[in-house]
Amino acid sequence: MSWEKVFFALLIFPGLLYAVPTAWLMLWLERKFRARMQGRIGPPFYQPFFDFVKLMAKRRVLRPSFDSIFMMGLPLVSVSAGLLALALLPISSDSRGFAGDLVLLVAFLEVPSLCSVLAGFASRSIFGQVGATREAILSITYNLPFLTAIVALAYSAQSLRLVDIAASPAGGVRALAVLTICLCLPVKLRINPFSVSNAEQEIYSGPATEFSGPQLAMWELAHGLEWVALTGLVVCLGLTFRTGTWIGDFAIYTSLSLVLVILLTILATGTARLKIQQAARFYWRWGMGLSLVALILGVFPDIERFIR
Amino acid sequence: MSFTIPIGPYHPALEEPCKVQVICEGEIVQDVSLSVKYNFRGVEWLAERRNYHQAIALVERVCGICSNVHALTFCNALEGLAGLTVPERAQYIRTIMVELERLTSHALWAGIAAEVMGFQTLFMTCFAMREQLMDLLETISGNRIHYGMNCIGGVTRDLANPEAVRITVRRVRQTVTDQLIPLFTEDKTIHARCSGIGQMTKEQAVAWGAVGPTARASGLTEDIRQTSPYAAYNQLEFKVPVETSGDVFARVVVRLLEMVESCHIVEQALDQIPPGPIHHGPIFVEIPRGEAVARAEAPRGELFYYVSSDGTDIPCRVKIRTPSFVNLPTVRLMMLQANLADVPLINASIDPCYSCTSR
């Protein structure tokens, strides 16, 4: 992997230059579509960008220096992790990757959630702390099926390289694993019915309660990048073919991501918030069940052949 | 590790200032303390310094949601004191207004309950329906919230367009039966959040003195509209929905069925409303020396007014007891050992009105 390619992936596509506007676009699409489904007008498409600019222009709240370092640093780490995760995605057919990039990707995807937990505790607000506790519990809950699904994928492709997994033939293992990852999306993105850690009516916005101005802007951006990265991950792993041309891959990837955003929005709009126990039960029952089946099928491919 | 979480005085789940101090052991509530003092305006004190006509407009402002029933009950007390008979048509108009107000109040409550559960779409559906009712009340009375319809001896405005009322009420009933009832009772996530939460048995409801839909969800069949009818309720047929399970879900069901029943009452009243005067005669009535008490079924339960007069045009004493005042202590009972996530929902389930309670 040459340096130019790394920089291109990190800074242009699917990194900074592509990801940030797409993050805003997805945040807007989620808000707009939700508004329309609720019979409201909804914001214009530039609203997330304006929100960002407005938040950036706000005065910083004075805090003890150690606190401010934490409170500015954590969202920045979160944003960079999102960008790094995006750069690893095997979107077009000519991306190569490297052995073990799957592990790195999973680690990067987990960073925003970890930062959120830390930020909740660092903010020293009771709501932040409760939110952080909830986020931590949920992260254990959803990561079990999520990681099992990833392991199943890697095992069946016999590789820890994303490109190999994306190029592996379609089958039961892959379908089930991608479905499990899809199941984990709402809770990773903290939307209904699993918006437990930022449950507004209970604990304001959870870990982000004490954040304001540029720090909050960064959290919003990190959240948007999570949308881009996670929908992108599902599209990359779920799509069994590549068009071969760069433009074609780009178009398919983007449009499928947006479709995924719309599906997630429909889910979020049509449900009430569950309690943390109910969310945990759901993931340990359905998520775990699905991913375990995927893992068993991945380890013993004969079973799938036998069923066929 | 136990920690204290303050919910309120200003909180997204509460539409009014109130502080629920929750002492939690993990996510489990160990103790709750409520304080509702943030909205005190001294309405009773002010009423003792205003003449009766001003006092009607004043007590109407005790509450922003059930304003009309306050004015109605106060007027009932004064009419009892002065021995006036209110014309039939005025009684029917009062009934229609009170029932429409109950509809708006319950629609607001259903919306808030959905919002507290994080179900924004349902909140929007409820509020879209409530908007139609508000528009209707605006066309009837000229105001969206404080209608100013009641005066001593009748109402101030006639029902100019009964057809508009009929159309809107039919539409509202359709929304309630076709959308709200199926959504609230059949949706899985709502079921997961509501059933088995905030239990209160019939014995507890009696012991803690619960009133209104909160009591009726625990199996008590107390409804002032039936036990001591006022306005035109003695000429109307209606059922009082009662549930026995005593949880948040039962309260949801009771209120939804009450909405259907209210639509039914309004339609009946529109059919039966007689022509005639809307006011008993002179605007200024002498209120003789004496005491009077009036009760009414507000959207949240029994509303009680005591008025004492010394024969002047200013009341000696006005005492208001609002339904939320007696319902709020039950919140503590229901919240013990509940989940932190259920605290706002349990609090909302009694439809607390802090503005009424604190006055």
Added chain:
Amino acid sequence: MNIFSVLLKNLRMGPATLRFPEEVPYPKGFHGPVKIHTEKCICCGMCAYVCVSGAVRVAEHKDNCEWVYSPGLCTFCGKCVSVCPVEALHMAAKSAPSYFNTKALDEVHLVPYSPCPECGRPTPPVREVLRAKAFKGVAPNVLVKSLICQRCRQKDSQRALVSIQVKGEPPPSRSDK
């Protein structure tokens, strides 16, 4: 009906809300700020008596009466309009504009007194509506007295009392003067 059909219905029907400058028309009989027809007002002060917030105030002066209204204090209950005996008050069809301080929208209207036909002193005006209501079925020679000022009316009744009780004569009729 499940939630997804509601979502679909909302999508199909389009938004139910309006963008800011658009507004829903006010209904007929809306309670806007109170307006006065000074040529109908009789300065009785009923409106000020029933006003709970002191938004309507009536101050009597030597040769006119001041009707003061502060929309910033008004609760738009419509009590003043409903008790006005001569229908001099009505409510605007639109709500009051927003304001920065409560005094910004205050209105002061002067109701001029008319001279008393007997002594010529300024006296609160008496309108036809009121005469028709309050002096219904009264003999025309007494009806004329409804226009005179309070002092003259007192004098008049004293004179009548004197003529009946002291002199034993029938009261002097207006045409005698």
